[in-house]
Amino acid sequence: xxxxxxxxxxxxxxxxxxxxxxxxxxxxxxxxxxxxxxxxxxxxxxxxxxxxxxxxxxxxxxxxxxxxxxxxxxxxxxxxxxxxxxxxxxxxxxxxxxxxxxxxxxxxxxxxxxxxxxxxxxxxxxxxxxxxxxxxxxxxxxxxxxxxxxxxxxxxxxxxxxxxxxxxxxxxxxxxxxxxxxxxxxxxxxxxxxxxxxxxxxxxxxxxxxxxxxxxxxxxxxxxxxxxxxxxxxxxxxxxxxxxxxxxxxxxxxxxxxxxxxxxxxxxxxxxxxxxxxxxxxxxxxxxxxxxxxxxxxxxxxxxxxxxxxxxxxxxxxxxxxxxxxxxxxxxxxxxxxxxxxxxxxxxxxxxxxxxxxxxxxxxxxxxxxxxxxxxxxxxxxxxxxxxxxxxxxxxxxxxxxxx
Numbered sequence: 116x117x118x119x120x121x122x123x124x125x126x127x128x129x130x131x132x133x134x135x136x137x138x139x140x141x142x143x144x145x146x147x148x149x150x151x152x153x154x155x156x157x158x159x160x161x162x163x164x165x166x167x168x169x170x171x172x173x174x175x176x177x178x179x180x181x182x183x184x185x186x187x188x189x190x191x192x193x194x195x196x197x198x199x200x201x202x203x204x205x206x207x208x209x210x211x212x213x214x215x216x217x218x219x220x221x222x223x224x225x226x227x228x229x230x231x232x233x234x235x236x237x238x239x240x241x242x243x244x245x246x247x248x249x250x251x252x253x254x255x256x257x258x259x260x261x262x263x264x265x266x267x268x269x270x271x272x273x274x275x276x277x278x279x280x281x282x283x284x285x286x287x288x289x290x291x292x293x294x295x296x297x298x299x300x301x302x303x304x305x306x307x308x309x310x311x312x313x314x315x316x317x318x319x320x321x322x323x324x325x326x327x328x329x330x331x332x333x334x335x336x337x338x339x340x341x342x343x344x345x346x347x348x349x350x351x352x353x354x355x356x357x358x359x360x361x362x363x364x365x366x367x368x369x370x371x372x373x374x375x376x377x378x379x380x381x382x383x384x385x386x387x388x389x390x391x392x393x394x395x396x397x398x399x400x401x402x403x404x405x406x407x408x409x410x411x412x413x414x415x416x417x418x419x420x421x422x423x424x425x426x427x428x429x430x431x432x433x434x435x436x437x438x439x440x441x442x443x444x445x446x447x448x449x450x451x452x453x454x455x456x457x458x459x460x461x462x463x464x465x466x467x468x469x470x471x472x473x474x475x476x477x478x479x480x481x482x483x484x485x486x487x488x489x490x491x492x493x494x495x496x497x498x499x500x501x502x503x504x505x506x507x508x509x510x511x512x513x514x515x516x517x518x519x
Contacts, residue, residue, distance in 0.1 A: 119267060122496040123489045129341070130492070137485045144478010147471045148223055156226050159472040164464035165455045169448075169476055170224035174217050176326070176447035177483075178297045179319060181213035181254065183327020185290035186357050192283050198350045201498075202335065207262040208490040209331055210290070214255040216483035223475050243303055247296045254289040257282050262490070270497045294319045301454065308383025309454045312375075318368045319446070325361035326442035328354045329435040334491070336432065343502070344495045355431060359419035362438050366412050369445070383457070390456040390463060391449050398456075398463045401449055408444035411437040 126134075151158050161168040184206040190196035191203050222228045234248045261282050268275040298316035305311055332354050335346040376384035389395050391405045418424045418434030425431055452466050468476075 119263075119270065119493050119497070122493050125496075126492060130488075134485065134488065137481045137488070140481035141478055141485065144475055144481060147474035147478060150471055151223070151475060152227075158469055160466050160468045162464065162466070164458045164462075165452065165466040167224075167451050167455070168466055169468050169472060170220045172447050172451035173476060173479070174220040174224070175297060175301075175319075175451060176443055177213045177217040177220070178251070179294050179323030179442075179446065180327045180330060181210045181217060182290045182294040182320070182323045183331070184210035184258065185287050186324050186328050186361075187331070187354070188283060188287055188290070190353070192280070192287070196353075198347055198353060201344075201346055202331070202350050202354070204262060204265055204494055205334065205491065206331055207258050207265070207286075208494065209327075209334070209487060210258045211255060211262060211490065212483045212487035213327075214251060214258070214293075215486060216479055218251060218255075219479045219482060220476075223479065243296060243299045247293075247300060250289060250292045250296050254286065254293050257286045257289060261286065266494060266497055269501060272501070291320065294323050301450075306459070307454045308381065309387035309450075309456075311384075312372060314368055314371060318365060318372075321361050321365035321368055322442045322446050323361075325358050325365055326439050328361070329358045329439045329442075332358070333432065333435050333439070336428065338491070338495065342495045343499045351431075352426060355419060355425050355435075358435065358438055359416065359425070362412060362415055362419070362441070365442070365445075366416070386457050387453045391453045395456065396463045398465050400465050400467070401452060404444050405449050408441045408449065411441035411444070415441060 159168055159170075187199045187203045187206040191199040222231055225231060234245055239245050261279055264279045265275050268279075295316045298319040301307070301310040302312060302315040332351055335351060338344045339346065372384070373388060375381070376388055386395060390398065391401050393399070394402050415434045415438035418430050418437070425434070455466070456463050458464050
């Protein structure tokens with residue numbers, strides 16, 4: 116383990132400049148969080164009417180990014196699609212960083228971080244929050260074990276232990292569970308008409324399987340440019356198709372919500388959609404963001420559906436960025452905030468994040484990127500050393516991933 120960790124502390128000037136920048140943002144975020152801890156959540160834009168702001172919105176989004184790791188695990192482990200052998204370890208480690216970010220957003224939203232232990236010390240199995248904690252912590256631990264065991268086995272030039280493959284299979288239902296249970300937290304609130312829909316879990320999963328693999332492909336393309344780690348074009352194209360199908364499903368599910376709300380004339384559900392897309396009672400702060408999400412989603416679909424555009428790396432990057440931003444704007448902004456319109460008195464109370472709140476969010480992002488960079492640095496270094504000094508296949512077989 117120490118040999119793998121040592122690789123984090125060796126790198127190029129560009130690597131250290133990037134890490135230094137992230138550490139600076141982390142320090143700023145920690146300072147902002149200390150300020151919030153001392154002075155309370157009144158430093159955020161949240162209120163009695165809008166009790167969940169960007170913290171919980173980011174939690175919901177990054178749980179989806181974490182769940183997307185299953186989209187490379189299923190083809191490899193269940194269908195023996197060996198092209199994903201190199202990518203799956205990246206998906207495992209991206210899931211680790213994303214779950215960590217999601218959990219940190221819960222901690223900063225609680226005000227006092229020690230409150231998170233209440234779920235452990237006073238377990239309530241009849242609460243969805245309890246099960247959310249169970250599946251998230253389980254998924255985090257499983258991915259850490261899988262990723263670390265797989266990369267350590269590759270470093271040693273041996274096959275991963277059988278239990279690694281078993282855990283990889285266990286991670287698949289866990290990945291679906293973490294976002295399903297998160298969706299149940301929202302859908303289980305009868306007072307919030309916008310969230311009270313049986314299809315919310317399906318929407319969560321569709322957006323997750325679009326945004327997560329989109330981010331993973333972008334990272335793979337960046338690593339192609341800056342490192343010796345090369346992901347096959349076939350793997351990237353297969354992932355791009357998954358993103359395409361997922362974003363189409365996500366848009367379709369959203370349009371089902373629009374039809375149900377307006378054709379059935381459901382006031383509460385219509386109010387939230389009206390607020391998000393045309394404004395309500397003179398309040399329209401989210402309208403530009405939601406229309407931007409709609410345009411980006413359809414732009415991403417267009418570029419991904421057409422094979423010629425999807426296989427062109429420049430238009431592919433545009434499509435992936437468009438899909439990722441569309442999903443973030445929809446779920447990381449509109450879904451949570453739109454659910455609080457109207458409030459219990461039928462009024463529109465808008466939410467505007469405060470500067471201190473934004474700095475905390477940037478700090479949490481930076482922690483996630485710091486962990487992700489460190490983990491990927493280990494993967495790149497191990498793969499490079501294996502490529503440079505691998506004996507003949509019969510003496511030292513290449514290990515692409517557990518079960519590959």
